[in-house]
Structure formats: structure tokens, C-alpha cells
Amino acid sequence: MNATTGKPAGLRIADYPVRIPMQVRWSDVDMYGHVNNAVYYQWFDSAINGWLLDEVGAVPREADVIGVVGESACSYESEVGYGEEISIGLAVGAIGTSSVTYVLAAFAGSEARRAALGHWVHVYVERDGSVAPIPSEIAVALKSAQVDIAPLTFRKLSR
């Protein structure tokens, strides 16, 4: 934390234990010439699920217990243009019995300019929708990427 401003110190890509490259598609860019806001959630979702697939070989469509999104959020900091390369920084924050919070960021370009911070909660459920404990092999993977990292908070609307 920065004592003067009360804001979390600037998170950089090196602060995230997992980094996953993402692409900007032509269709991702909206009429303002920058990547549309909803695309960042597609990136975060793909980063989390792709990392889990690599770590535990989870094939979600066949799993008895799946992680569904309980809540998500994104704070946008700089625009991303077509032709830029993206890295998603992924860290695991709080781990509960049946849910986990991811702390995410999107970095753009060769200098890893921070474009956005993200927040993501997966809740594990049975196929009938009832809440279930996090599967043990997933819990192991989550712990391996858990760090003490400032979570995203909503900014006060002050300007």
C-alpha cells in the first residue's frame, strides 16, 4: 500500500505467479478503436480455465463438479489497440471451501503496460447446481498460485 494515497502499490506483471498470452482479434475492437470492455472478461475466463486445464487436466465438460462464475469485475486503466500482444497476470487470492477468488490483470505491448485489473470468483457446484467443495486436485493447483496480493476494489466516484 502507498501510505500517502491509500492505493495499492502499482502491481506489475512480475507480481503475478502465472502469466498467459492472449490475442487481440480484429472483431474485439469496437467503434472507438480500442478493445471492447467485455473482451477482457473473455481473456480472464480463458486464462483461468486454460491454466486449470494445464495444471490438473480438468476437462470441464465431463467433470462432476464445475466452477461457475459467482462474480467478476474489471477496472480499466489504459486502452488496448489492434496489433498489441496481451499477457494476463493471474494470482489466486482467498480460497474458501467451495469458492476461490482470482486476482487478475491485463498487460499490453512489449513493455507490459497495465491495461486493466480484474477480480473473479469461481463457485464450485454439482451438475444440479448445488454448491460443492473445491475438488482436491484443483485446490492443490490453487494453493500453488496463491500470493498475498491486493485485491481489486471499486474506486470511489469522486471526479
Add this chain to the structure above:
Amino acid sequence: MNATTGKPAGLRIADYPVRIPMQVRWSDVDMYGHVNNAVYYQWFDSAINGWLLDEVGAVPREADVIGVVGESACSYESEVGYGEEISIGLAVGAIGTSSVTYVLAAFAGSEARRAALGHWVHVYVERDGSVAPIPSEIAVALKSAQVDIAPLTFRKLSR
């Protein structure tokens, strides 16, 4: 507010001064058979911009000052399937000099089952990216939809 739990009382579609119909596209549904989480942000975005277009005739691509997304969030409450009709509930919460917070929800089906709550901040900027006051005709529209409504807050991760 519910005095026992501290949670906002259940918001219903009638609590939102603006309601905008949205469609579920075939491609919106992911491998779990429900609408993908990122689609809700496309709905919220379209509801806000469509409403502004109706209210003030804003043609964003030609405007000198545009509203860009500063932050967004969504809390997911029930799944939405293909074939369901969606209504986005839109209310304006806090209005600042250069930014505005929308309080949103997605309702599904003929009984307007609440599927998600949303949060959205537009920051008004010049084309060069510098922050600008909310254009006056937009401010008038915003005030017309401003209500005292509980904003979305992140749930504590406790389970």
C-alpha cells in the same frame, strides 16, 4: 436493506426506471449450456448506450466527448438458457462531474427471474483521452433515471 442480513432487499425489475429487452444468441451459450458470463457485459453495454442513443440522440462515433468504461462488475445469481427472453433493468446511481455509475440487473424469462446484478462506471473523456465534464444533455438524461437504489457490492467470500 434487510436489517438481519445487511444485504440489500431483493431488487425486482420494477425497481429499475428503465428496462431494455435483450436477446440470447445461440453463440452466447457456452459448453455448460448457459449464457457465458462475458455476454452480460455486452448486454449492459448495449442497454446503456441504446438508452442514451434514444434519450439524447448521441452518435458516439461523431461525438467530441465519449463515455468510456472505467470499471464494471457483475454478480451472477441464476443461469440463463437459450430461448429465454432478457430484460435489462437500468438505473442511474451516483453522478459526478465527469463520471456516472449505473446500477443494472438482468432478468430472464416471463416471470423476470433475477439472473444478475451489475455495476458500471462511464468516465467521459475527450478524444485525446483527457477527462471531460459529462455533456449537459447527457447529464439531463442521467438525472431522469437516477434513483436511490442499492449499488452492487462484492460478496464476502465465506463459503
Add this chain to the structure above:
Amino acid sequence: MNATTGKPAGLRIADYPVRIPMQVRWSDVDMYGHVNNAVYYQWFDSAINGWLLDEVGAVPREADVIGVVGESACSYESEVGYGEEISIGLAVGAIGTSSVTYVLAAFAGSEARRAALGHWVHVYVERDGSVAPIPSEIAVALKSAQVDIAPLTFRKLSR
């Protein structure tokens, strides 16, 4: 057919036995300020599946035999902007044992300006991927929308 040019006479919305409204989402519009080309396929797909759902109550996720896209095509004729209302015109062309060809179009705005012509082949397959006959209740629906209508053909590249 137009005898002079050899081109099919101009198809209008009234030539299609089924018309289905579609929305333009904010995120559909790309950096050129018009609806991105891939979105038209989302519209066609939703029109076909939504119509089948209405006609035969097909719940694709639970069906033993499903229609998968064998081929698709689109010829773009005029740009579509944010704020325009879309009608998809749908007709059934050739019906085979296991596949069906749809003849489609997208119309935009209050005067139903033709924006695109489409072509779509669904092949019916078992869940293991083997080709299967069109289910009988679907075949009945298809016949009800079958008309003698000029199919989409690729234009000669001559300019």
C-alpha cells in the same frame, strides 16, 4: 432471374416465409463503425435455431440427433450501424436426407434495406458424429418454410 444480367432478381423481405428480429449490440460494431462480418453468422445461426425451437420445441442440448453447420456463406451488400433494427429473412431451399440448405438474408432499418444474403447447410449427426436422417418433426417444419428461392452464389471476382 434477370434475363439481362443473369443475376437473381432482387430478393426482398417479403420473399422469405420466416422473418426474425435481431439486435445490434454495441460490441458488434468494429473499428470501421459498422457491424462486424462475423456477427451476421451469429444472427443467421440464432434465427435458424430460434425458429426450430419455436416450431418443434427442439432442445438441442438434450437431442440425440443435432444439426451441425456443414457450410455457411455470406455476401455483404450494405453496412449496418449501431441503433439499426435487423430482420433476418429465412427460407428453406434444398432438403436432403440428412442435410438442409437455408437461404437467408439480413435486412436493416425501417425500410428493410438488404444488408446481406446468406447460405447455411445443417447436417444432422448422432452424438458420436455419424450422419443421421433429419428427424421427422424437423423435416415437417423445414417443408413448411421451403420455397423456390434463388440460392446465394459466389460473385465472380471481376473488378
Add this chain to the structure above:
Amino acid sequence: MNATTGKPAGLRIADYPVRIPMQVRWSDVDMYGHVNNAVYYQWFDSAINGWLLDEVGAVPREADVIGVVGESACSYESEVGYGEEISIGLAVGAIGTSSVTYVLAAFAGSEARRAALGHWVHVYVERDGSVAPIPSEIAVALKSAQVDIAPLTFRKLSR
């Protein structure tokens, strides 16, 4: 060509002078568990525009003359799942004065299984929409990737 069947011999990834990696996003997969058909067009579009950006540094948003999609098509041959890596094969077919035809394919997985064949026509237009000659630096790039390659044709509907 295969003299017996009259069908183009099986195109492999090595037949395409340009190959561009693409990602499968979580949200690309639809309720059937495979990549949705419209996503292939996002891939083709990104492959073409990304290749042009690399070759000629074209910044489309600032260009006086832009390539808009005149027609597109895709023939689907095998399903693509989440977790597979994609390569788009790109070749230039016919080059006209104002338009160009791309011959494309999508290959999936480590063995470059052919998933789809594509067809794409870009028409060059002024900002007011009037047809314009292909800019000379783009024409040079196009010629560098032009090969004698069988174009996509629609299959006869015979089964």
C-alpha cells in the same frame, strides 16, 4: 485435383504460404462443446488483417482506403475443442483491380488436422464507400502470398 472424384486434393497446412496461430477462447465453445461456427470467421478476419499489418504496417483506422468484406464462406470438416491450438493457413488466390480473394483453412492440434476451409473477398473502398483500387503496397504483399490453390466451392447437397 483428384482425377477420379473431381475434388481438389486434400490441402494441408504446408500448402499455405502464410500460417498464423490463433487461440480458442473459453467463450468460443458453444453448447455442443465445440468451437462455434462464427468464431472461424473471427479467426480468418484476424489472420488476414494481422498479416497485412505485419507486411505493410497498415493501420486500418487511419487509412484512406480500407478493405471491407464483400463475401465470406466456410466449409466445416472437423470439430475443434477447448484447449486445442489453431493455425490459420492463408493464401492469396485471384487479385483484381479493387478486390482480392483469400483461400484459407483452419488446422487444429499438434498434427494440424484440417478443421475448415475458408473463402474471403476483400473489396477496397474509399471512406465514402466508393470502390477504389487496391493500394499499391498492399498489392505487393498480396502478390507475395499468391499461389495456385484450389478455391473453396460449395458442396453439392446430396446426402
